[in-house]
């Protein structure tokens with residue numbers, strides 16, 4: 231199957247991978263230096279805190295290469311004999327047995343790799359309402375809160391919000407009025 235076929239097949243749904251990662255991140259028994267969380271946090275910094283001078287690219291590259299060299303996270307090619315011939319396969323690098331704590335992040339890490347290949351890894355975010363801070367999958371690029379409740383609660387707690395809202399309403403009324411006037415003037419058009 232070519233890469234193109236794969237992206238068209240139903241087996242490659244970002245939602246499924248995302249739900250899996252979110253469930254994992256919101257779970258309780260993750261290792262303290264969880265590589266899945268580390269990668270997603272770095273990806274978020276890299277994309278959203280771009281200053282034009284420095285970024286997190288080099289740190290992410292180093293981190294990923296370190297991960298790929300770990301047993302259970304990286305793949306290697308292995309040649310095997312089959313009857314009179316031989317075959318070459320890619321195998322998970324398992325040079326030593328993994329402890330349950332080491333093995334735990336692997337499925338979520340693999341799901342993160344798939345989401346990355348779709349350019350959607352940064353959509354895994356933490357709810358910006360501090361009292362919540364749940365992990366969620368942002369269906370929209372600008373989404374910062376995991377629910378409407380968290381959005382309302384965070385905005386209600388923001389002291390500058392009332393003034394900004396009042397200003398917006400004022401300008402919105404003015405715009406609507408101007409639009410109505412413009413419509414009236416041009417009202418003879420078919």
Ligand SMILES: [Zn+2]
Pocket residue numbers: 357358359362363364375376377380
């Ligand atoms: Zn929330």
